[in-house]
Amino acid sequence: MRFYVTVNLMDKFKRLLKIINYANPGKGLLTAIGLLSVLGATSSLLFPVMTQKLIDLASNSGQLPTEWIGILIAVLLGGSVASGYNFFLVGKVGNRMLVNIRAKILAKAIYLPVPYFDNTPSAEPASRAVNDTEIINGVVSQHFEPFISGLITLVASLVILWILDWQLTAVLFATLMIAFLITVPIAAKLTQLSKSVQKEEANFLSFITERFAQIRLIKAYNAEQETLAKSQQTLTNLYDLGLKEVRIGAIMAPIAGMTIISTLIIILVFGATRVSQGEITIGTLIAFILYLFNIVFPLIQFTYFFAELNKAAGAAERVEELLEETSEQSTNKGELCFKPGDITLQNVHFNFEPKVPLFKRLNMVFPKNKKIALVGASGAGKSTIFNLLLRFYQPGSGNIKIGDHSIFEFSLEDWRKHVALIAQDTPLLSGSIKDNLTLGLRQEISQRDLEKVIDAAELTEFIKTIPNGLEAPVGEKGVKLSGGQKQRIAIARAMLQDSPVLLCDEATSNLDATTEHKLQQAMNNLAVNRTTIVSAHRLSTVIDADLIYVLKGGNVIAEGTHEGLMKNSDYYQELVKHQFSALKTNNENPQQLEALVTP
Ligand SMILES: Nc1ncnc2c1ncn2[C@@H]1O[C@H](COP(=O)(O)OP(=O)(O)OP(=O)(O)O)[C@@H](O)[C@H]1O
Numbered sequence: 001m002r003f004y005v006t007v008n009l010m011d012k013f014k015r016l017l018k019i020i021n022y023a024n025p026g027k028g029l030l031t032a033i034g035l036l037s038v039l040g041a042t043s044s045l046l047f048p049v050m051t052q053k054l055i056d057l058a059s060n061s062g063q064l065p066t067e068w069i070g071i072l073i074a075v076l077l078g079g080s081v082a083s084g085y086n087f088f089l090v091g092k093v094g095n096r097m098l099v100n101i102r103a104k105i106l107a108k109a110i111y112l113p114v115p116y117f118d119n120t121p122s123a124e125p126a127s128r129a130v131n132d133t134e135i136i137n138g139v140v141s142q143h144f145e146p147f148i149s150g151l152i153t154l155v156a157s158l159v160i161l162w163i164l165d166w167q168l169t170a171v172l173f174a175t176l177m178i179a180f181l182i183t184v185p186i187a188a189k190l191t192q193l194s195k196s197v198q199k200e201e202a203n204f205l206s207f208i209t210e211r212f213a214q215i216r217l218i219k220a221y222n223a224e225q226e227t228l229a230k231s232q233q234t235l236t237n238l239y240d241l242g243l244k245e246v247r248i249g250a251i252m253a254p255i256a257g258m259t260i261i262s263t264l265i266i267i268l269v270f271g272a273t274r275v276s277q278g279e280i281t282i283g284t285l286i287a288f289i290l291y292l293f294n295i296v297f298p299l300i301q302f303t304y305f306f307a308e309l310n311k312a313a314g315a316a317e318r319v320e321e322l323l324e325e326t327s328e329q330s331t332n333k334g335e336l337c338f339k340p341g342d343i344t345l346q347n348v349h350f351n352f353e354p355k356v357p358l359f360k361r362l363n364m365v366f367p368k369n370k371k372i373a374l375v376g377a378s379g380a381g382k383s384t385i386f387n388l389l390l391r392f393y394q395p396g397s398g399n400i401k402i403g404d405h406s407i408f409e410f411s412l413e414d415w416r417k418h419v420a421l422i423a424q425d426t427p428l429l430s431g432s433i434k435d436n437l438t439l440g441l442r443q444e445i446s447q448r449d450l451e452k453v454i455d456a457a458e459l460t461e462f463i464k465t466i467p468n469g470l471e472a473p474v475g476e477k478g479v480k481l482s483g484g485q486k487q488r489i490a491i492a493r494a495m496l497q498d499s500p501v502l503l504c505d506e507a508t509s510n511l512d513a514t515t516e517h518k519l520q521q522a523m524n525n526l527a528v529n530r531t532t533i534v535s536a537h538r539l540s541t542v543i544d545a546d547l548i549y550v551l552k553g554g555n556v557i558a559e560g561t562h563e564g565l566m567k568n569s570d571y572y573q574e575l576v577k578h579q580f581s582a583l584k585t586n587n588e589n590p591q592q593l594e595a596l597v598t599p
Helices: 003-022 027-061 066-111 113-120 124-164 166-213 213-219 224-276 282-323 382-387 412-417 433-437 449-458 460-465 483-497 515-526 562-568 568-586 590-597
Strands: 343-350 359-368 369-374 397-402 419-422 501-505 531-535 549-550 553-560
Touching: 003 066, 003 124, 027 066, 027 124, 027 282, 066 124, 066 282, 066 562, 113 590, 124 166, 124 282, 166 213, 166 224, 166 282, 213 224, 224 282, 343 382, 359 553, 369 382, 369 568, 382 531, 397 449, 412 419, 419 483, 433 449, 433 483, 449 460, 449 483, 449 515, 483 515, 501 515, 549 562, 549 568, 553 562, 562 568
Parallel strands: 369 531, 369 549, 419 501, 501 531
Antiparallel strands: 343 359, 343 397, 549 553
């Protein structure tokens, strides 16, 4: 068992060191800390032997050797100054590591591929960047240096004790071994518990982050109590685990106390006997007892260190896991220069779930600078085609090309720079309207150009009426704006990006009929001289497309112009008929009605 414990500890130590090394704490600082630790340890090692000298000199000569007292004070002072400065340096290293490792986690996480985020709760990277790094910092800042200097003091003290009196040392060693054998299984239990606590805490964080992100949904469905009840289970688990930890701590503390006192008593009794028999001096016994503290205190320190090491190793493992994920950048070649051309999907096979293909040998052509529409029932695969074009997902087989080149030959950054997306759920980020409009823009934009785009996106009136105008905050995910306002900002953002390929996923679904009609002209202007791929449930917005693909269950079942499809595709006619009756019932935009039914 001891062998297993040692190997296990070494693994944890190595894992932690790997992350520490990764966090780049600075070799110079580490060397300084090492040297100061040795200095601090030397001071604690010198103190007992000098006390012994002082007592023996005083008891032999009957006078206080003042020069020895001066040296003793100097040694103590030197040790304290070294320890104090070391404390500062260790804190500095800890904070530097915290910043470095957090920056590396964020730099890694932001480049992870979309499927990673599909399968991971969104609080996970945050939990690793905040909680796990804090645990690692805790062990580095508070426990690492005391462990190293404690180890030096302990080993050196044992050697000195052996030289001072090997028999007393043998008794001391035996007592400590018994204490060690008692505490190892308890420490192992503590390790297990702290792993469970960390897992529960991560679950709790994910749970509450997700619930609060959807607070409106929870309130609208009166799900507050249900949410609280669900969180209660995790809280109860955390309480139970915490209680178990406290129980073990309550057993450990008296064991530690009893170990110190019984060791002291044994040494005092055994030592006093040896002094009375004239085998050692009183100075040696006092030095022995002082060295005893040099051994016992590091040992107590070690129990805390190993408990924290267990937590930190768990945290380091999770951080390492994230850092070792494959980022989406890794497949890039990035040597090619972008040139507009027809976009073709060639025999594309794709599945989200294993063995459930969404697309099997999908073939499509999106001619250069034309407007192409994707229509079909919900779940037909329209957004997934956009996601593939944006390289959020990789086809299982087949290829996607622009002109003669596979889109996968471009660097991701270069490819995405040339593709603008107006997404279905109109995502916005907290910040101002202007921040959202200029998201990702590399070049400075003049006020005039900005105003032109704002005007084209029918945003001028709205921006004029709100306090702070363009600088007005939109709130988290744009909660302070209406669906239509968000959608117009998303359209303006795509206009500013000015990319040769434009993807509009239900770009106008949240707009009222009048605004949609007005914006349609702007959208048509935007479509000029760029390949525009549009997905829309409102067919009236796509009937003017140069080419319409009709999708069903991941297959293209018909293609052509609106007029052609009205003649040749029963399914398309069905879609139009349904929409016609829906619009008629709602007494909606007469222009749309007219456009739909007129071949
Ligand atoms: N991230 C995902 N993980 C697993 N399955 C997914 C994922 N995204 C979409 N799907 C599934 O893929 C299929 C196609 O979805 P997609 O969003 O492309 O449809 P759509 O035609 O755009 O639908 P809608 O018109 O409702 O937006 C659906 O069955 C959907 O459940």
